[in-house]
Amino acid sequence: MTGVLVDACGWAALMDSGLNIDSAMRDVIGAPELMLLDGVLDELVELSSEKKGLLLPLLESRSTMIGNPAGMSHTDDMLLQMSIENGWPVLTIDIRLKERLVMSGCSYIEVVSGRMLRLIGP
Secondary structure, eight states: EEEEEHEEEEEHHHHHTTTTTTHHHHHHHHHEEEEEEHHHHHHHHHHHHHHOOOOHHHHHHHHHOOOTTOOOOOOHHHHHHHHHHHOOOOOOOOOHEEEEEEETTTTTTEEEEEEEEEEOOO
């Protein structure tokens, strides 16, 4: 299994796409082991009050929960640090985060045109 860090906007985009997470991820990286930071879950819980269909129980049941790295308060910084340390791609559509990941030699998975996933990076 390959670890995949989940960003809030990446999960929301994946849910909006209607893609089957298992087959879509399998086509890109094989069987994923979703990694969910406490801070990202907090963002998703907040987002779920405005946006329906995020399937948070599914995400929580399928993810390995990770505590927020010490001394960090911004989830993008946390995701970048965890990606650097572990070599895990980040599921995201955030343009700034994607740029930071690439500049740091990391990879990301993005939802493309709402129809498929694409892995970018080393």
